[in-house]
Amino acid sequence: MKKATLITLTAILSLAIAGAAAVGYVAYDFTQVAPSKDNSEVIFEVSPGDSFAVVAKGLEQQGLVRNGYVFSIYARLVNQRSLLKRGEYGLRKDMTPKEVLAVITSGKSIAKPFTVAEGLNIYEIADLYEAQGFGRKKEFLELVRDPAFVKELLGESAPSLEGYLFPETYMITKFENVRDLIASMVRRFLAVYKEIGAESALPSWSRNQVVTLASIIEKETGAGTDRPLISSVFHNRLLKKMKLQTDPTIIYGIADMTGIVPNNIRRDDILKPSRYNTYVINALPPGPISNPGRDAMMAALKPAASKFLYFVSRNDGTTAFSESLDRHNSAVQKFQISPKAREGKSWRDLNKKPVTK
Known part of the structure; x- marks a missing residue:
């Protein structure tokens, strides 16, 4: 009797060990073996609100795991289901389920x-x-x-x-x-x-004033080296209580009122009343008209030393500066009105370059 019991127990134990080994092999095979040797990247999206079951099914449909249901069970066993993060992920079919799970729960979206x-x-x-x-x-x-x-x-x-x-x-x-x-x-x-030490460079100016002037300088600049001189013109005009008379403020004034940024201005726009139009108001606009970069802010804070009161684009990206209205009018005639001058490249084209720094 004892011998029979021992044989039975031995058989049960052997079956248990064999079963455990089989389960272990299946678990290893599923978690450590990739479904394919294909190493091309697949962009897989986990959308906001997706359940883990939905994600697992999607992974199976795209051949990224062999069985979505088993993958979901595996994630539950290792307590990872709740860590699913929305986003776009770069996955490959030669990744193991363990690796796939690590990626989609990392939050490191493309x-x-x-x-x-x-x-x-x-x-x-x-x-x-x-x-x-x-x-x-x-x-x-x-x-x-x-x-x-x-x-x-x-x-x-x-x-x-x-x-x-x-x-x-x-x-x-x-x-x-x-x-x-x-x-x-x-x-x-x-x-x-x-x-850039903006808070101490012009202590009598508010941050809003500094950024407003910098935003105008940015819009008026073609060649970056001209920024300090353009800044000096505006500083000089402000000291003399002259209107800034800068075209980009006309454009922004129209955008402020309509929500549409015009490509160009017409003659009747010049004196069109707006809180930004510096042909109408005798001061800085109430706020910035663009988003200036570091160099424009530096120029606003540290203008070049000059007596210039006027400037006009040479249509090659650079700027012609003048101290008197007569000389400015001559420059306008030469660089803007003359048909030959219009063959050059406008500063507005240069001003659209992406920031690389």
């Missing part, structure tokens, strides 16, 4: 570059944001003009975040919150503003 050039305004940045498929223009504009959000980021009230969205290349994931992107742009501005 990021794409979003380059904001120096001198773009909020309307142009919003257009770019939507055109590149990152989100909706309307939502972007609503946020950069939201009084509470603006105050939260700047620490003070302002009509919008115009001027404070630092021009640079930002890496954006597909489902990144637009609030996070805007906050990153403002944080970068604040860091650069501090780096």
Whole structure:
């Protein structure tokens, strides 16, 4: 009897060991063996709200795991199901389920570059944001003009975040919150503003005034080397209480009233009343008209020493400066009105270059 019992127990134990070995082999085979040797990358998307079961099924359908149901069980056993992160991930069919699980729970979503050039305004940045498929223009504009959000980021009230969205290349994931992107742009501005010592360079000027002037300089600049001289013209005119009379403020005034940025201005736009039009107001505009880069802010803070009161584009990207109206009118005739002069390249073309620094 004892011998029979011993034989039975031995048989049961042997079966248990064999079963455990089989389970162990299957588990090893599933978690450590890839479904294919194909090493081409597949972009797999985990959308907001996707359950793990939905994701597992999608992985199976794309040949990234052999069995979605088993993959889901495996994720539960290792306590990883709740760690699923939305995003776009680069996966391969030669990855093991263990490796696939590590990627889709890492949160390291594929990021794409979003380059904001120096001198773009909020309307142009919003257009770019939507055109590149990152989100909706309307939502972007609503946020950069939201009084509470603006105050939260700047620490003070302002009509919008115009001027404070630092021009640079930002890496954006597909489902990144637009609030996070805007906050990153403002944080970068604040860091650069501090780096260049802006708070002490012109102690009698407010931050808004510095950024406003820098935004005008940015829009008026073709060749970067001209920025300090362009700045000197505006500083000189402000000291003499002369109107700045700068065309980009006309354009921005129209955009401020209509939400549409015109490509050019007409003669009857020059004296069209707006709070930004410096042909009408005898002061700096109430706020920035674009988002300036580091060099434009430096130029606003440290203008070149000059007596220039006027400037005009030479249509080759550079600028002609004058101390008197007579000389300025001669320069306008030479570089703007003369048909030959119009064959050159406009500063507006040069001003659209992406930021590379």
